[in-house]
Amino acid sequence: MRTLIExxxxxxxxxxxxxxxTRLLDALREKCFxxxxxEGCSTGDxxxxxxxxxxxxxxxxxxxASSAAGKEITTIEGVSAGEVLHPVQQAFMSAGGLQCGIxxxxxxxxxxxxxxxxxxxxxxxxxxxxQGNLCRCTGYGKIVDAVEVAAKDMATRENGHHMEVxxxxxxxxxxxxxxxADATGGQAPGEKxx
Amino acid sequence: MTATxxxxxxxxxxxxxxxxxxxGTHQIGRSVTRIDALEKVTGRAxxxxxxxxxxxxxxxxxxxxxxxxxxxxxxxxEAEKMPGVVAVITxxxxxxxxxxxxxxxxxxxxxxxxxxxxxxxxxxxxxxKVAAVAAVxxxxxxEASERIKVxxxxxxxxxxxxxxIKEGASQINEDSQPADALPDGPFAGHPIYNVAGQNHRAEGxxxxxxxxxxxxxxxxxxxPRAHQTYIEPQTTVADCAPDxxxxxxxxxxGHFATRSNLANSxxxxxxxxxxxxxxxxxxxxxxxxGIVDTYCVLLAMKAHRPVKIVYTRAxxxxxxxxxxxxxITVKTGVKNDGTIVARQxxxxxxxGSGSGGCYATSRVKGVYKIEHFKLDAYDVNTNKPAPGAxxxxxxxxxxxxxxxxxxxIAHELRIDPVELRLRNMREGEQIAFKETLxxxxxxxxxxxxxxGAHEGWGVAxxxxxxxAGPAGALVSVHEDGKARVFYGLxxxxxxxxxMAQIAAEVLGIKYEDVTxxxxxxxxxxxxxxxxxxxxxxxxxNAVKRAAEDARDRILELAAEHxxxxxxxxxxxxxxxxxxxxxxASVTLAQLGQMSLRSxxxxxxxxxxxxxxxxxxxxxxxxARVKLDPETGQLRLLGAYGSLDVGKSINPMACEGQMExxxxxxFSWGMMEQMQWREDGRNWNPGLLDYRVPTSLDFPxxxxxxxxxxxxxxxxGVKGIGEPPIAPxxxxxxxxxxxxTGVWINEAPFTPERVLAAIKSKAS
Ligand code: FES
Ligand code: FES
Numbered sequence: 001m002r003t004l005i006e007x008x009x010x011x012x013x014x015x016x017x018x019x020x021x022t023r024l025l026d027a028l029r030e031k032c033f034x035x036x037x038x039e040g041c042s043t044g045d046x047x048x049x050x051x052x053x054x055x056x057x058x059x060x061x062x063x064x065a066s067s068a069a070g071k072e073i074t075t076i077e078g079v080s081a082g083e084v085l086h087p088v089q090q091a092f093m094s095a096g097g098l099q100c101g102i103x104x105x106x107x108x109x110x111x112x113x114x115x116x117x118x119x120x121x122x123x124x125x126x127x128x129x130x131q132g133n134l135c136r137c138t139g140y141g142k143i144v145d146a147v148e149v150a151a152k153d154m155a156t157r158e159n160g161h162h163m164e165v166x167x168x169x170x171x172x173x174x175x176x177x178x179x180x181a182d183a184t185g186g187q188a189p190g191e192k193x194x
Numbered sequence: 195m196t197a198t199x200x201x202x203x204x205x206x207x208x209x210x211x212x213x214x215x216x217x218g219t220h221q222i223g224r225s226v227t228r229i230d231a232l233e234k235v236t237g238r239a240x241x242x243x244x245x246x247x248x249x250x251x252x253x254x255x256x257x258x259x260x261x262x263x264x265x266x267x268x269x270x271x272e273a274e275k276m277p278g279v280v281a282v283i284t285x286x287x288x289x290x291x292x293x294x295x296x297x298x299x300x301x302x303x304x305x306x307x308x309x310x311x312x313x314x315x316x317x318x319x320x321x322x323k324v325a326a327v328a329a330v331x332x333x334x335x336x337e338a339s340e341r342i343k344v345x346x347x348x349x350x351x352x353x354x355x356x357x358x359i360k361e362g363a364s365q366i367n368e369d370s371q372p373a374d375a376l377p378d379g380p381f382a383g384h385p386i387y388n389v390a391g392q393n394h395r396a397e398g399x400x401x402x403x404x405x406x407x408x409x410x411x412x413x414x415x416x417x418p419r420a421h422q423t424y425i426e427p428q429t430t431v432a433d434c435a436p437d438x439x440x441x442x443x444x445x446x447x448g449h450f451a452t453r454s455n456l457a458n459s460x461x462x463x464x465x466x467x468x469x470x471x472x473x474x475x476x477x478x479x480x481x482x483x484g485i486v487d488t489y490c491v492l493l494a495m496k497a498h499r500p501v502k503i504v505y506t507r508a509x510x511x512x513x514x515x516x517x518x519x520x521x522i523t524v525k526t527g528v529k530n531d532g533t534i535v536a537r538q539x540x541x542x543x544x545x546g547s548g549s550g551g552c553y554a555t556s557r558v559k560g561v562y563k564i565e566h567f568k569l570d571a572y573d574v575n576t577n578k579p580a581p582g583a584x585x586x587x588x589x590x591x592x593x594x595x596x597x598x599x600x601x602x603i604a605h606e607l608r609i610d611p612v613e614l615r616l617r618n619m620r621e622g623e624q625i626a627f628k629e630t631l632x633x634x635x636x637x638x639x640x641x642x643x644x645x646g647a648h649e650g651w652g653v654a655x656x657x658x659x660x661x662a663g664p665a666g667a668l669v670s671v672h673e674d675g676k677a678r679v680f681y682g683l684x685x686x687x688x689x690x691x692x693m694a695q696i697a698a699e700v701l702g703i704k705y706e707d708v709t710x711x712x713x714x715x716x717x718x719x720x721x722x723x724x725x726x727x728x729x730x731x732x733x734x735n736a737v738k739r740a741a742e743d744a745r746d747r748i749l750e751l752a753a754e755h756x757x758x759x760x761x762x763x764x765x766x767x768x769x770x771x772x773x774x775x776x777x778a779s780v781t782l783a784q785l786g787q788m789s790l791r792s793x794x795x796x797x798x799x800x801x802x803x804x805x806x807x808x809x810x811x812x813x814x815x816x817a818r819v820k821l822d823p824e825t826g827q828l829r830l831l832g833a834y835g836s837l838d839v840g841k842s843i844n845p846m847a848c849e850g851q852m853e854x855x856x857x858x859x860f861s862w863g864m865m866e867q868m869q870w871r872e873d874g875r876n877w878n879p880g881l882l883d884y885r886v887p888t889s890l891d892f893p894x895x896x897x898x899x900x901x902x903x904x905x906x907x908x909x910g911v912k913g914i915g916e917p918p919i920a921p922x923x924x925x926x927x928x929x930x931x932x933x934t935g936v937w938i939n940e941a942p943f944t945p946e947r948v949l950a951a952i953k954s955k956a957s
Contacts, residue, residue, distance in 0.1 A: 029244075030246070033246065034237075035237070035240075035241075035243075035244035036236075036237025036238075037237075038241070038243070038425070038426065038475070039243065039427075039504070040425040040426065040427070040507065041507040041880070041881050042506060042507065043507065043880060043881065043882065045507075045880070045881035045882050046425055046507075046881055048425055075237065076235075076236065076237030077236070077237045077238075079236075079237075080236055085235065085236075089235040089236065090235075092231070092235050093227050093228070093231040093232065093235055094227055096225075096227075096228070096846040096847070096849070096850055098228070098231060098234050098235070099476075099686070099687060099688065099850055099854065100424070100425070100426070100473075100474060100475045100476040100686055101230070101234030101235075101239055101473065101475070102241065102424075102425045102426040102475030102476060103425050104234050104235060105237045108235060123894065126889075127889040127890050128889075128890065130888075130889040131888045131889050131890045132888075133889070134425060134881070134886060134888065135425070135889075136422075136423050136424055136425055136476050136478070136854075136858075136886060137476055137687075137850070137854045138850060138853060138854050139853035139854045139856060139857035139858075139887075139892060139895060140857070140887075140888075140889040140892060141853050141892075141894055141895050142846075142849070142850060142853070143889070144889065144894070
């Protein structure tokens with residue numbers, strides 16, 4: 001039985017048709033064409049499919065799409081505002097918190113939720129908060145570094161030393177074009193998760 | 195030679211350099227941000243599963259529920275009738291010459307296996323593919339696969355290599371001949387059954403060596419199969435155009451390797467296949483093609499529509515190419531002063547339905563001067579999937595056997611295990627074994643180590659020599675003075691970034707002014723696959739040569755413009771200057787523009803590399819553990835690693851390899867094991883039961899880089915992706931022995947095994 005539902009993803013409405021058993025992960029990837037959430041296991045064990053549901057991290061492979069209607073969904077595509085990266089994104093780049101990158105969207109979203117709860121976590125608290133997100137490449141050390149760097153950066157900004165974080169200085173635009181309106185969905189990124 | 199310590203846990207310090215004003219001449223040795231970081235943190239990087247083509251269908255497999263059975267009949271009629279099904283393939287639907295799949299790997303010989311078993315043939319492991327279906331949705335494809343009826347004659351399975359070699363054991367590959375009996379060792383005196391490969395080697399005279407020894411040690415080590423557990427499952431999208439052109443978008447470590455596998459399997463010319471290497475979500479040796487891509491192309495050919503296959507995690511465990519397990523017996527003769535005189539090894543590698551393991555047994559010898567060495571090793575068939583490469587293939591298993599015993603010898607002889615190694619290590623040009631071990635010992639405070647109750651320290655080293663392979667690259671300089679690298683490299687570990695740094699260094703521009711692009715197999719010059727730690731060594735040479743070629747053109751143009759001779763010019767900070775006369779200069783941007791109107795046209799440098807030997811390297815590691823005497827639970831209090839990297843192009847990326855590899859090695863000792871029940875069923879095909887480390891399992895790692903350059907590597911680079919996984923199992927086993935006084939010789943060292951060891955000591 002197909003039904004029409006409306007998902008609110010990154011501040012934008014997505015009217016889509018789903019079946020009762022359609023998972024949020026598939027709705028996002030295959031109906032909204034927001035492919036930033038990745039599928040690593042489909043059993044809730046790897047965290048690659050993590051998105052934020054009303055600000056809380058969930059493994060979208062275990063959430064039914066229909067149950068997410070009416071909630072604010074944030075995917076990795078909605079984390080940056082245009083060309084301005086979220087401090088957590090910036091920190092994952094500068095601290096080397098990624099290699100193959102398949103865990104990165106989930107890691108970043110979980111980290112954002114973590115920092116929203118606790119602005120100044122210890123390394124142990126960061127490790128505790130990230131335990132549901134597997135990374136096979138990094139050994140986690142540089143991911144913990146990244147969250148620490150992001151926490152400091154966010155604290156500095158909140159203390160009034162607001163700095164625009166531009167993507168330009170330490171990246172190669174031609175290889176990794178600036179974050180811009182999501183091309184597949186044709187939607188402008190929202191402000192969620194910031 | 196220099197040793198650089200990573201500033202842990204304040205990696206941010208290194209990153210300070212990233213945003214700084216780089217001067218044009220020091221692009222090597224900078225911890226720059228990965229070139230692909232932005233697309234990865236924004237979710238824009240395109241992995242194979244992220245691709246949706248118009249009209250795309252989904253493929254799924256019909257798999258055997260039995261570990262060992264003969265196919266009696268296959269009936270696909272119900273599946274074919276289902277609305278939405280566009281293709282069904284089995285052994286019967288394939289022409290004879292398309293009946294096999296060829297897999298090419300860095301460290302194993304080329305393997306040819308049949309694509310599907312035919313009627314009368316056998317399935318050799320649970321989850322073996324019997325048929326494949328493509329349909330307009332995954333649900334329909336799955337439903338259709340359920341409707342395929344397969345009748346089996348079930349045969350007795352064998353899952354333990356020690357049973358499989360015995361006479362009377364189920365014969366898995368019917369054409370395999372038993373190997374001749376050995377005169378000595380743990381399985382002497384009987385022919386060896388289910389043999390799929392052999393490796394024998396003898397140096398000196400072990401018998402004489404053992405006679406000359408004061409003490410002889412003999413131990414048997416058991417290592418389970420481990421899964422590479424890349425987080426992105428095997429994935430391919432394929433499409434076949436009406437003119438016969440095959441396009442493949444896939445998760446691969448080498449798109450040229452994938453192309454040649456497909457060409458060989460499908461019997462079509464390579465020129466008719468274009469492979470697009472997508473961003474890869476981890477491979478660790480398991481993604482060289484053959485697991486899904488061949489089937490995906492066949493379905494697409496039959497369906498006349500694009501087909502996507504994405505493995506599930508359960509399929510990963512049932513039917514991918516995990517690391518082989520092994521049972522290795524090691525006998526070592528030593529003098530009382532710790533000098534190793536002779537070593538002999540007998541090994542059975544659990545290679546499931548395939549082969550490829552025994553070649554690595556020579557690593558039991560390790561990094562030591564040993565006059566007399568002998569090995570007899572076998573690949574043994576069991577009812578499990580064929581093995582594949584996993585980061586330094588075979589090294590963690592063989593190194594565990596070799597190094598754990600070195601630690602036991604040190605313990606028995608009351609010699610410090612670091613000291614015993616230093617006394618016996620090989621030395622030579624371009625080799626820094628002793629320095630690398632000493633560096634980690636110093637970092638960990640080994641000489642001053644103390645331990646509390648139930649605590650222990652372990653140490654081990656693992657050797658590795660990077661491979662090398664053919665690679666081509668183009669470096670062009672554009673009208674804005676910026677450079678572009680173009681080649682066919684599949685980046686996993688950050689190698690695109692290193693290549694941009696190399697090109698920048700040669701051209702005297704900033705890393706940020708270099709872009710890198712990867713071509714598909716139709717457009718890019720040939721490039722070897724990313725495996726065997728070949729990339730920075732091989733492509734690094736190609737890119738360096740291409741950049742030098744471009745620089746020659748730049749100098750030629752500048753010499754003409756500045757009316758100076760080439761010898762009097764220098765390139766740095768984005769311009770060419772006459773030496774000693776800073777006024778006389780021309781920027782690369784100006785030269786880029788001039789080149790368009792010049793006699794020889796745009797600036798395009800070409801570089802190619804075939805193969806040159808590298809020098810060997812070691813990873814040395816130390817662990818400090820604490821055991822819970824009530825539960826047997828092991829906690830890591832400290833983990834330290836050093837590695838001779840030759841020359842570090844990007845220290846942050848080198849640390850990333852050292853840390854990631856160390857964690858994989860340690861966790862093979864701590865928790866990872868694929869398990870099979872007696873009936874041949876896989877016991878733990880999921881991430882809940884096959885445990886890989888989470889962020890809670892490891893403390894902050896401390897790493898030290900040693901730089902002993904190799905002659906043939908660009909700027910002295912050695913391949914470093916693989917070695918850090920090698921010593922891990924041995925490090926952990928030795929730390930446990932130090933804490934408990936018991937040597938556990940079967941990995942992983944689970945709480946049950948540790949607890950049993952503690953109890954056995956107490957009683
Ligand atoms: S895919 Fe959802 S947790 Fe792994
Ligand atoms: S970066 Fe590869 S899994 Fe985390």
